[in-house]
Amino acid sequence: MPNQDHSIGCSVEHVLGMVSGKWKPIILFELFQETKRFSQLQQAIPNITRQVLTTQLRELEKDGLISRKVYPLVPPKVEYTITNLGRKFKGVLDQIEQIGESIVKKKTTLK
Amino acid sequence: MPNQDHSIGCSVEHVLGMVSGKWKPIILFELFQETKRFSQLQQAIPNITRQVLTTQLRELEKDGLISRKVYPLVPPKVEYTITNLGRKFKGVLDQIEQIGESIVKKKTTLK
DNA sequence: CGGCATCCCTTACGATACTG
DNA sequence: CAGTATCGTAAGGGATGCCG
Numbered sequence: 428m429p430n431q432d433h434s435i436g437c438s439v440e441h442v443l444g445m446v447s448g449k450w451k452p453i454i455l456f457e458l459f460q461e462t463k464r465f466s467q468l469q470q471a472i473p474n475i476t477r478q479v480l481t482t483q484l485r486e487l488e489k490d491g492l493i494s495r496k497v498y499p500l501v502p503p504k505v506e507y508t509i510t511n512l513g514r515k516f517k518g519v520l521d522q523i524e525q526i527g528e529s530i531v532k533k534k535t536t537l538k
Numbered sequence: 539m540p541n542q543d544h545s546i547g548c549s550v551e552h553v554l555g556m557v558s559g560k561w562k563p564i565i566l567f568e569l570f571q572e573t574k575r576f577s578q579l580q581q582a583i584p585n586i587t588r589q590v591l592t593t594q595l596r597e598l599e600k601d602g603l604i605s606r607k608v609y610p611l612v613p614p615k616v617e618y619t620i621t622n623l624g625r626k627f628k629g630v631l632d633q634i635e636q637i638g639e640s641i642v643k644k645k646t647t648l649k
Numbered sequence: 650c651g652g653c654a655t656c657c658c659t660t661a662c663g664a665t666a667c668t669g
Numbered sequence: 670c671a672g673t674a675t676c677g678t679a680a681g682g683g684a685t686g687c688c689g
Binding site for chain 2 (some may be wrong): 670671674
Binding site for chain 1 (some may be wrong): 548549550551552553558560563623627629630631633634635637639640641
């Protein structure tokens with residue numbers, strides 16, 4: 428059943444929600460570069476608490492955008508890697524970034 | 539000052555917020571097609587209350603994605619039109635829609 | 650090191666009733 | 670027709686403390 432109606436809008440809403448967390452775009456930008464440990468993400472993103480970082484990572488993992496690998500060591504070591512699905516969002520976020528720049532540019536031009 | 543740090547993530551977050559309202563993508567899809575009246579949007583989007591539709595439209599207008607034209611008539615007539623800035627989001631939303639489809643396809647393949 | 654449990658606060662969203 | 674005003678609820682995010 429091909430959808431012509433609002434199931435389209437519905438799926439868009441769902442996918443949009445996958446990257447709409449307050450810190451998710453930043454986390455993804457970090458992981459687009461390379462696989463990183465939890466502590467590396469904490470350092471790369473100051474102002475985020477462990478609790479919130481954990482939550483956002485869990486959601487990204489649940490939605491299949493990143494994968495989580497635990498090394499059974501003491502002390503613990505956990506690595507987060509972008510998945511193929513997660514990589515598909517790079518184009519989207521880059522476009523959004525460009526729109527952001529065009530808005531900033533327009534603002535400065537106005538003054 | 540060219541930004542290498544998180545002002546990038548910050549602007550992305552801001553732009554993302556512009557389209558992250560629960561109904562905003564749907565509203566934009568409607569207005570990508572053509573200028574529409576308030577009542578047309580209501581009919582096109584069942585399940586949305588007037589209050590919420592009004593709020594989302596006001597936010598889209600405030601962020602410059604749509605423009606609002608009031609015809610001083612009785613009964614009132616108000617038209618909403620996508621702006622140039624708003625049109626820039628078409629590519630983003632189309633990409634997101636494609637990702638959504640790829641996810642749905644993968645799910646059915648798994649079963 | 651990388652969590653989870655708990656509490657709090659703000660915001661988004663929604664239902665309903667009234668109005669120029 | 671196209672709103673505003675008011676109220677209620679739920680979710681997202683944040684601060685802090687404990688744990689294997």
